[in-house]
Amino acid sequence: xxxxxxxxxxxxxxxxxxxxxxxxxxxxxxxxxxxxxxxxxxxxxxxxxxxxxxxxxxxxxxxxxxxxxxxxxxxxxxxxxxxxxxxxxxxxxxxxxxxxxxxxxxxxxxxxxxxxxxxxxxxxxxxxxxxxxxxxxxxxxxxxxxxxxxxxxxxxxxxxxxxxxx
Amino acid sequence: xxxxxxxxxxxxxxxxxxxxxxxxxxxxxxxxxxxxxxxxxxxxxxxxxxxxxxxxxxxxxxxxxxxxxxxxxxxxxxxxxxxxxxxxxxxxxxxxxxxxxxxxxxxxxxxxxxxxxxxxxxxxxxxxxxxxxxxxxxxxxxxxxxxxxxxxxxxxxxxxxxxxxxxxxxxxxxxxxxxxxxxxxxxxxxxxxxxxxxxxxxxxxxxxxxxxxxxxxxxxxxxxxxxxxxxxxxxxxxxxxxxxxxxxxxxxxxxxxxxxxxxxxxxxxxxxxxxxxxxxxxxxxxxxxxxxxxxxxxxxxxxxxxxxxxxxxxxxxxxxxxxxxxxxxxxxxxxxxxxxxxxxxxxxxxxxxxxxxxxxxxxxxxxxxxxxxxxxxxxxxxxxxxxxxxxxxxxxxxxxxxxxxxxxxxxxxxxxxxxxxxxxxxxxxxxxxxxxxxxxxxxxxxxxxxxxxxxxxxxxxxxxxxxxxxxxxxxxxxxxxxxxxxxxxxxxxxxxxxxxxxxxxx
Numbered sequence: 001x002x003x004x005x006x007x008x009x010x011x012x013x014x015x016x017x018x019x020x021x022x023x024x025x026x027x028x029x030x031x032x033x034x035x036x037x038x039x040x041x042x043x044x045x046x047x048x049x050x051x052x053x054x055x056x057x058x059x060x061x062x063x064x065x066x067x068x069x070x071x072x073x074x075x076x077x078x079x080x081x082x083x084x085x086x087x088x089x090x091x092x093x094x095x096x097x098x099x100x101x102x103x104x105x106x107x108x109x110x111x112x113x114x115x116x117x118x119x120x121x122x123x124x125x126x127x128x129x130x131x132x133x134x135x136x137x138x139x140x141x142x143x144x145x146x147x148x149x150x151x152x153x154x155x156x157x158x159x160x161x162x163x164x165x166x
Numbered sequence: 167x168x169x170x171x172x173x174x175x176x177x178x179x180x181x182x183x184x185x186x187x188x189x190x191x192x193x194x195x196x197x198x199x200x201x202x203x204x205x206x207x208x209x210x211x212x213x214x215x216x217x218x219x220x221x222x223x224x225x226x227x228x229x230x231x232x233x234x235x236x237x238x239x240x241x242x243x244x245x246x247x248x249x250x251x252x253x254x255x256x257x258x259x260x261x262x263x264x265x266x267x268x269x270x271x272x273x274x275x276x277x278x279x280x281x282x283x284x285x286x287x288x289x290x291x292x293x294x295x296x297x298x299x300x301x302x303x304x305x306x307x308x309x310x311x312x313x314x315x316x317x318x319x320x321x322x323x324x325x326x327x328x329x330x331x332x333x334x335x336x337x338x339x340x341x342x343x344x345x346x347x348x349x350x351x352x353x354x355x356x357x358x359x360x361x362x363x364x365x366x367x368x369x370x371x372x373x374x375x376x377x378x379x380x381x382x383x384x385x386x387x388x389x390x391x392x393x394x395x396x397x398x399x400x401x402x403x404x405x406x407x408x409x410x411x412x413x414x415x416x417x418x419x420x421x422x423x424x425x426x427x428x429x430x431x432x433x434x435x436x437x438x439x440x441x442x443x444x445x446x447x448x449x450x451x452x453x454x455x456x457x458x459x460x461x462x463x464x465x466x467x468x469x470x471x472x473x474x475x476x477x478x479x480x481x482x483x484x485x486x487x488x489x490x491x492x493x494x495x496x497x498x499x500x501x502x503x504x505x506x507x508x509x510x511x512x513x514x515x516x517x518x519x520x521x522x523x524x525x526x527x528x529x530x531x532x533x534x535x536x537x538x539x540x541x542x543x544x545x546x547x548x549x550x551x552x553x554x555x556x557x558x559x560x561x562x563x564x565x566x567x568x569x570x571x572x573x574x575x576x577x578x579x580x581x582x583x584x585x586x587x588x589x590x591x592x593x594x595x596x597x598x599x600x601x602x603x604x605x606x607x608x609x610x611x612x613x614x615x616x617x618x619x620x621x622x623x624x625x626x627x628x629x630x631x632x633x634x635x636x637x638x639x640x641x642x643x644x645x646x647x648x649x650x651x652x653x654x655x656x657x658x659x660x661x662x663x664x665x666x667x668x669x670x671x672x
Contacts, residue, residue: 020596027337034344037359049621051354054614055347062340068333081595086390093389094588097382097563101580109568117560124556139561143568151217153572 013083017073020081024070031063096120108158110140169299176523179224180531188229189528193536194543196236201244201547202558207237207478207495208604209381212373213569215502223506224521228528230502231482234495235287235532238478239540240547242279242471247272247548255439255474258446262459262466269462273403276544277410278464279471282421284537286472289425290432290479291529294486298515298526301487305512310619311630315640317613320490321606322648330599332651338598342606343613345370352611353618365578372607374570374579376498378586379593379600381566385559386591407541410464417465420449424469428476432492433483445473479529485510486522490609494601497608 038052038059045053082090100116107115117136121127127135147153148166157166179185199210211230218226241256246263259279266275308316325335348359349369360366414421424445431441449469450459459466481492482499489511491497503510508518515522540547570583593600624630632638 016596019592023592023596027341030341030344034359037361041356041358045626049618049626051351051356051358054617055344055358058340058343058347062337062344065333065336065340069331069337072331072333082390089389090386090591093386093559093563096560097584100563101567101584104567104571104580105577109571113560113564116564120560121556126554126556135557135560139564143564147568147572151220153216154575155568155571156577 011080011083011085013080013085013087016079016081017076018081020073020076021070024066024073027066028063028070031059031066034059034062092123093120096123104156106158108161109155110144111158111160113140113143169295172519172523173295173527175520176525176527177531179520179524180228180528185225185228185524185528186531186535188225189232189532189535190539192229192232193236193239193532193539196233196238196536197240197243197540197543197547198236198550199233200237200240201550202562207234208498209377209384209566209569210237211495211498211502212376213381213565215373215498215505216569216572218502219505223503223508224524226506227499227502227521227525228532230499231525231528232532232536234478234499235529235536236540237495238287238475239280239283239536241474242283243276243540243544243547246275246279246467255442255478256470257439258442258470258474259467261446261470262461262463265460265462266464266467271462273406274410274464275462275467277407277541278414278467280537280540281411281414282424282468282471283475284533285421286425286428286475286477287479287533287536288530289472290429290476290482291526291533293429293433293480294483294529295526298483298487301483302512302515305488306516307636308512310616310623311633312637312640314613314616314620315631315637315644316488316490317609317616319640319644319647320484320609321602321613322644324602324605326647326650326652330597334596334598335602338593338600338603339606342603342608343610345375345603346372346607346610347614352615365576368574370582370607371573371579372501372604373498373573374582375586375607376494376604377566377570378583379590379603380494382563382583382587383590383594385562386587387594389555389559413464414468417468420453420465420469421472423448423452424472425476428473428478429480431473432477432480439474441477442470442474446470479533482529486514486525487512489612491605494604497604501608 034055038056041052042050043052043056044050096116096119099119100112103112103115114136117139118132121132121135143155147155180189195214196207196210199207211233214230214233218229221229238255242259242263244250245256245259246267249260249264263275263279266272305312321339324339325332344359346369349357349367351358357367427444427448428441431444446459446466446469449465453459453463453465455463455465478493478495481496483492485491485496485500489500489509491500500510508514508521566583567580570579571577573579590600620630621628624633630637631641
């Protein structure tokens with residue numbers, strides 16, 4: 001019985017306008033920061049441009065463009081920025097990814113990559129457990145072979161690699 | 167004639183065994199990059215760039231440019247078989263390519279797409295062969311003021327000819343400029359906008375930004391639509407290829423038109439994306455079978471592919487001759503040249519003849535190799551798309567992280583990549599164009615240096631920017647291009663209003 005309303009209303013999600021406004025405000029803040037820094041160091045003309053001259057001019061144009069975007073965002077018809085279903089998918093990737101980057105420092109890249117694959121594939125949950133384990137083992141090993149042994153590109157290593165003698 | 171001898175010498179360089187090997191490897195890697203969503207031309211090249219630092223520059227650029235050709239070819243496979251454009255420039259290919267696949271004519275569509283790509287690329291390379299040396303010779307007379315004027319022309323043509331919201335193009339350009347300014351100022355030696363942070367002293371490396379904006383964000387966008395792809399089967403046999411080739415001469419007008427549009431859009435930084443849409447639009451307008459477009463018309467595959475490849479290839483012309491890239495991928499290649507200690511620009515044609523002509527010769531061979539390889543391996547690459555995305559996505563992200571780390575061995579850079587990934591996701595959803603940002607980031611420092619050097623030379627007088635005929639012409643041209651778009655918009659708005667008034671009068 002809720003069918004008719006479903007076809008008319010768009011998917012539930014975060015509206016576009018608040019995101020557009022927040023982005024514009026962020027850009028305005030950035031422009032302010034640039035102008036503060038450039039004018040602080042000297043953005044004038046001292047027998048030629050000072051080192052803040054160019055960034056300051058770009059900063060003013062940036063500020064004008066950001067203000068215009070802000071004004072536009074109120075005039076455009078609103079839409080959906082991202083539906084909750086889509087957002088859930090994005091978070092499923094982004095969550096493990098943040099974990100991965102955070103683990104690189106303490107564990108080294110290879111162990112962190114294994115943890116990332118385990119976390120990601122478990123969260124997505126479409127694969128069998130043995131294929132998850134196999135991927136989590138094989139991908140870091142192949143990466144190690146290519147980068148460490150073949151191309152001799154040093155990547156961050158942690159206690160595990162140290163224990164194995166690398 | 168002198169150039170012809172150089173080109174022959176270039177073929178000898180490019181035809182050495184290991185360079186042909188790099189070409190094949192590059193094309194295959196490129197097709198993989200083009201087929202996988204989330205890995206595109208710019209960030210595929212960016213990720214692999216650090217691996218080539220130890221190589222001889224000629225082999226390295228042959229490898230990297232072959233990745234670029236491969237990516238251009240690969241984009242068509244997913245568009246036609248899966249209705250998923252692997253690259254933004256192959257969106258227009260889906261319009262008629264996928265309907266053809268649905269009708270069971272996938273092999274014809276693929277053959278047409280690859281052949282059209284080849285023709286487009288070839289016309290781009292011919293343009294480079296004959297025009298780039300002339301442009302470079304002409305540009306030898308350029309001083310800082312002229313170079314600044316050319317930079318200005320580049321940025322103005324972005325704003326004037328862009329199809330996106332103009333305020334957002336300008337904002338995107340400004341962000342690029344400002345990111346480029348962070349760190350050590352090369353003329354005064356002062357630190358700018360670091361706010362006391364030692365991590366920011368090095369500035370923002372554009373490769374990190376590219377990997378974040380084009381790689382990570384693309385993955386985030388792709389997973390929005392779920393993690394499963396459904397595609398059509400395709401097998402190409404020789405008979406179909408020959409039959410399709412036999413039918414191609416009928417479409418010479420379309421091919422020619424698209425190639426010209428593509429070359430023009432590539433040299434002026436309109437880019438392959440705009441070129442493919444323009445090529446498609448023009449073909450639809452002028453073709454006798456225009457009404458069938460969108461229902462599986464082979465001409466609708468030929469037109470955008472030719473234009474996209476002509477543009478993608480021509481984008482290397484201003485990069486080589488002037489040091490100004492015509493596309494995001496060209497910008498990454500330019501970054502690579504700088505890393506190898508080669509300063510792109512007119513002097514390159516004088517000082518590094520072997521390198522330049524080796525590269526140009528490799529463009530001919532790389533595209534030919536690309537055509538053969540891609541025709542032979544379509545089933546293989548279509549199979550890659552059947553690997554569940556939950557396997558592919560983490561691997562791509564790990565490779566992105568490794569690429570970001572290896573540029574300057576810093577874990578901070580991986581965090582930056584992540585941040586730019588999220589920024590790129592939001593920007594793409596809000597229709598901020600990303601290519602201007604990358605171009606401004608690459609060119610920002612050099613544009614500023616040119617500007618300040620010009621003013622140092624003139625003792626601080628802005629008159630240097632209209633001191634002689636050449637620089638005045640360039641500046642005027644830049645301003646004209648800047649006003650081109652807004653003026654067109656205003657005209658269209660006026661005409662729209664007039665039509666509305668007429669309707670009201672009825």
